[in-house]
Amino acid sequence: MLQLLVIFTGGTIGSRRSGEGIDVHASGSYALIDAYNNSGLHRSDVTLTAVQPLNLLSENLTPDDWIALATAIREADHSAYDGIVVTHGSDTLAYSAALLGYLFADAKLPVVLTASNYPLEDERSNGLRNFSCSIDFIADACLPGVFAVYEDDKGSPHVYIGTRITQAVSFTDQFGSPYGITYGRMEQGRFQWHDHPHNPMPESLRSASKAGLEWEPGTLKLEDGIVYIKPYPGLNYSYYDFSERRPKAVLHDLHHSGTASAIRKGPYSLPQFIADCRALDIDVYICPIKDRSAALYASSLRLIEAGAVILENMSMEAAVTKLMLAYGFYSDRAEAEAFMTGTSVYFERNEVRHAD
Known part of the structure; x- marks a missing residue:
């Protein structure tokens, strides 16, 4: 019998429609287990245990909420479970998947994030x-690590490595991945790995x-002094005035x-902005740049010459969450930069796999 821990955090998959709006509901998340147990999708060889450290729409998620979620996963008795499912809102799932990928890179069991496009009671919902x-x-699959599972608009359930899922896009609500390559898909209850060099x-x-990274729930810090442009x-760029209050990184x-x-100069100049930031x-x-060793445009080279640090072959979602970790873990800037550029924590670099 498989023992699984379900960690509810809210999101559309834990919401209900109220009037013209959709919001999290106290019983919304647990209704998912009832719906699963009473559906033809239910597995008789699985026992589910549920906890709910958060109950919010994921667009309202803060670093403190991330720490609460990471703590709930860390403090669970991993020896008692065969896997963990985290239900999450789709708006920021890609960021949470990347962050958890870093924090639980050395997990001995699978941690899987999933979401829903509509509340469960809506017949269009893919949440169940x-x-x-x-x-x-x-x-x-019996694969340890952090993953996300989500069905696309063609009804195909894709499996993503946590640090390799990108935000769902507007209008189609579809998640993406670097190079358009997912880790695999589910077919009739079986995992089909996508054999690809990446x-x-x-x-x-x-x-x-x-x-894995060395961290404890009581001391984990995620630096929110990161500005994304x-x-x-x-x-x-003249509207970004950091003379009085300075972020850790841009x-x-x-x-x-x-x-x-x-x-080269003026308010529309990124090289000038980079130089101004460096002076402070x-x-x-x-980010992103596929490979700095490949031929780059002259404009790209000017950004490097101005002092920008390149993050190669990494999605923006993986980059921003890794920066929050880097500047939360390290007070020394050189150590933070080395962590960003010299350390691959959990497959965040979409490098070509070398043949054995």
């Missing part, structure tokens, strides 16, 4: 199927040599080709 597929994944072998996830034509997004405005001892990271 996502929950069922999460349970089936744990039962069939995907680690299942055996590497089972490796006992996986190194997304480029667009006409972005005026994470600057890039266009798909690894570029942003490289005008504010670190600036740029």
